[in-house]
Amino acid sequence: xxxxxxxxxxxxxxxxxxxxxxxxxxxxxxxxxxxxxxxxxxxxxxxxxxxxxxxxxxxxxxxxxxxxxxxxxxxxxxxxxxxxxxxxxxxxxxxxxxxxxxxxxxxxxxxxxxxxxxxxxxxxxxxxxxxxxxxxxxxxxxxxxxxxxxxxxxxxxxxxxxxxxxxxxxxxxxxxxxxxxxxxxxxxxxxxxxxxxxxxxxxxxxxxxxxxxxxxxxxxxxxxxxxxxxxxxxxxxxxxxxxxxxxxxxxxxxxxxxxxxxxxxxxxxxxxxxxxxxxxxxxxxxxxxxxxxxxxxxxxxxxxxxxxxxxxxxxxxxxxxxxxxxxxxxxxxxxxxxxxxxxxxxxxxxxxxxxxxxxxxxxxxxxxxxxxxxxxxxxxxxxxxxxxxxxxxxxxxxxxxxxxxxxxxxxxxxxxxxxxxxxxxxxxx
Ligand code: PLP
Numbered sequence: 001x002x003x004x005x006x007x008x009x010x011x012x013x014x015x016x017x018x019x020x021x022x023x024x025x026x027x028x029x030x031x032x033x034x035x036x037x038x039x040x041x042x043x044x045x046x047x048x049x050x051x052x053x054x055x056x057x058x059x060x061x062x063x064x065x066x067x068x069x070x071x072x073x074x075x076x077x078x079x080x081x082x083x084x085x086x087x088x089x090x091x092x093x094x095x096x097x098x099x100x101x102x103x104x105x106x107x108x109x110x111x112x113x114x115x116x117x118x119x120x121x122x123x124x125x126x127x128x129x130x131x132x133x134x135x136x137x138x139x140x141x142x143x144x145x146x147x148x149x150x151x152x153x154x155x156x157x158x159x160x161x162x163x164x165x166x167x168x169x170x171x172x173x174x175x176x177x178x179x180x181x182x183x184x185x186x187x188x189x190x191x192x193x194x195x196x197x198x199x200x201x202x203x204x205x206x207x208x209x210x211x212x213x214x215x216x217x218x219x220x221x222x223x224x225x226x227x228x229x230x231x232x233x234x235x236x237x238x239x240x241x242x243x244x245x246x247x248x249x250x251x252x253x254x255x256x257x258x259x260x261x262x263x264x265x266x267x268x269x270x271x272x273x274x275x276x277x278x279x280x281x282x283x284x285x286x287x288x289x290x291x292x293x294x295x296x297x298x299x300x301x302x303x304x305x306x307x308x309x310x311x312x313x314x315x316x317x318x319x320x321x322x323x324x325x326x327x328x329x330x331x332x333x334x335x336x337x338x339x340x341x342x343x344x345x346x347x348x349x350x351x352x353x354x355x356x357x358x359x360x361x362x363x364x365x366x367x368x369x370x371x372x373x374x375x376x377x378x379x380x381x382x383x384x385x386x387x388x389x390x391x392x393x394x395x396x397x398x399x400x401x402x403x404x405x406x407x408x409x410x411x412x413x414x415x416x417x418x419x420x421x422x423x424x425x426x427x428x429x
Contacts, residue, residue, distance in 0.1 A: 005049040006037040030398040031385045041068035043408035054394040057403040062267035067408025073271045076312035094302040097311045104249040107259045111279035113302045117241035117266025118146025120276035123296045124262045128202035128235040130294035138203040140183045142212030142370025153178045183369040186224040204237040207252035210402035212373040213359035214352040241266035247355040271309030327356035337418035345425040356405040387424030
């Protein structure tokens with residue numbers, strides 16, 4: 001494949017934008033080479049600036065669960081845009097989306113819209129602190145909750161891809177309130193709760209992790225977290241920015257059968273426009289301004305274009321819940337196909353899969369937390385990434401990311417992807 005124009009555009013971008021990108025993982029630092037500049041996309045395919053067609057397994061890092069430029073979403077945005085792009089006043093569509101989201105997700109009465117997953121998680125933690133009157137937060141190594149200061153302590157995703165899970169610029173004062181536990185290790189959480197008794201406002205977790213690759217929570221672990229929170233008066237925050245409206249209508253809460261106190265959303269809920277949200281039962285949401293004392297606001301929050309994209313997206317998912325099954329089936333088919341090729345070629349790997357989230361880790365040990373995920377062989381991963389790209393398959397450019405399947409992918413696309421791996425497998429060793 002030729003990437004001449006992408007390379008030229010990247011060189012130009014680097015003159016004006018730090019690293020040439022507006023979000024670090026896009027720069028391909030973890031895998032080497034120059035990033036690809038996309039021109040347009042439709043369904044399961046990206047078309048880059050050099051005219052290459054790529055099968056997309058990122059879907060804008062999750063939002064585009066029905067594929068790119070999905071007509072009902074695009075039409076809703078176009079029609080809305082003709083009537084004005086922002087008012088800073090209440091609009092009916094905000095309530096329509098709120099009502100629909102609340103009807104789809106268990107255990108929430110009210111929802112507040114923001115502009116990103118970062119804002120959603122940041123606001124959820126402030127709300128938890130305001131509600132409980134406590135300061136400390138437990139998070140898990142390798143989980144990513146956006147780039148707000150309190151979360152950049154052993155964060156996953158781009159933060160760990162660049163080897164700086166603890167970012168300079170986060171003050172000691174902030175860092176000391178974030179306590180770090182190990183995923184799937186209930187004892188590590190209990191120890192923190194005991195050592196900080198009466199001081200912990202919330203535990204925030206990706207209920208199925210996607211930012212250290214895909215990591216599945218053990219049942220006893222996630223149930224144990226709920227019990228611990230109940231015993232200690234700690235709020236359990238499910239960060240469903242990735243899993244919300246992707247694993248099921250009701251997200252991970254529904255699939256795992258665990259009730260969270262506060263739930264955060266992003267990605268799918270905005271249909272590809274910048275939207276995040278956080279939601280909880282009335283008692284907790286009542287603490288939020290203007291009803292309560294915890295301040296939170298946004299000039300563009302509830303933006304009509306973003307709301308219309310979200311409403312079109314959630315309406316479709318609500319009306320056709322078989323999409324979740326279809327996506328999980330496709331992911332299983334892909335996973336089994338790729339696993340067979342890797343096994344046939346004697347390449348050590350672990351494949352973690354949950355619903356339409358999947359990741360391959362080049363290690364022979366089970367990957368259950370950040371430590372085991374970090375043991376993956378990045379040398380093989382780089383060859384795998386570039387090999388697949390040369391075959392027209394666009395995967396996340398970091399071993400610490402989950403793939404996100406979209407429903408526009410056909411079984412033919414999946415077969416093409418499995419064949420692509422067959423073509424390059426012998427070069428992976
Ligand atoms: N939480 C999770 C689980 C995420 O995966 C992400 C982003 O990937 C975020 C929060 C932050 O969302 P955003 O990038 O929209 O700020």
